[in-house]
Amino acid sequence: MLHHPKTATPDHPIHDLIANRWSPYAFDERPVEQEKLQSCLEAARWAASSFNEQPWSFIVARRESQTSFSTMLECLADANQAWAARAGVLMLTIAARLFSKNGKPNRTAEHDVGLAIGNLSIQATSLGLAVHQMAGVDLSKARQVYSIPESHDPLTVVAIGYTAARGEDRQFAERDLAPRSRKPLREFVFTDAWGTPDI
């Protein structure tokens, strides 16, 4: 798999699909092929979840369906609308609050949506697609627009699409050219007690 300028620079070897995943701002307006989108959703489907509850739901809006796409775009924070308008697909993620088997609260529902979107992101990367997730969403508007029941919570919007050729989109070039950074492992991997680094 080809590396690119935004490929991660890990301290320990990681799989190319994980190293090559990144969150671009500059998308190129090309539609996402239906079969690729289905594979991304299928990957999400096979994630692990507590008691196999699969607490995730998704509402999909494709760029080609203009009304559908505009409706979701308008649920985003302005700063996100500026770049997400060029993505091929926008997708609202939703978590079920309660276990379907007994109606009790599912405390890991949002975490498990993260597992599903983790899978989706890896699948997308393997198909040459990019994913950029957004927390900057007007959640109450999304709930109203899509008639999401009180038993469920809208959570994020995920942009899926093709990355614009490098430098083509000058508006976002600076953000997309910035080096990627992460905390070192010793700052968040501990052993025996909080704050004791696991050498």
Added chain:
Amino acid sequence: MLHHPKTATPDHPIHDLIANRWSPYAFDERPVEQEKLQSCLEAARWAASSFNEQPWSFIVARRESQTSFSTMLECLADANQAWAARAGVLMLTIAARLFSKNGKPNRTAEHDVGLAIGNLSIQATSLGLAVHQMAGVDLSKARQVYSIPESHDPLTVVAIGYTAARGEDRQFAERDLAPRSRKPLREFVFTDAWGTPDI
């Protein structure tokens, strides 16, 4: 990559690493090599997160460090202790409640821990390791045992290790031989409104 009897049976093509990931009960007590564990943690490190906050922390306990391992094992629900006792590594996941940049609540912190563990699971699969996540954890005990500050929430424990040879561990064979199942896409992928399947 070799398929196995628990490989997913997807309706649309998905990457082998996603199809081959599953959550076994029967681990074989073999230790996890340090370099493999580091690669798994490194994969988690490169996950996406809201404002690149990286709200995840982990406490690692290796089977070889008996006291360390027993301490974490005893934070698990009894039903989980029964099988997790044979995993090579147990790892408590922890979410930071607040953004470090401004002290405001991070509503996607638990979701983003899910993204990190999604990466870790894929990396583990690529190295021949299996991962089984648990929500059945005594969280207040874990908080106390590991002195986790109020600013952070313990979330899950992740077992990482080698799967036992098929049928070797009769106690868990039935659970590990059961077919895997997932809801069909039409039950959770919608368009335009909640409940409207995205054909």
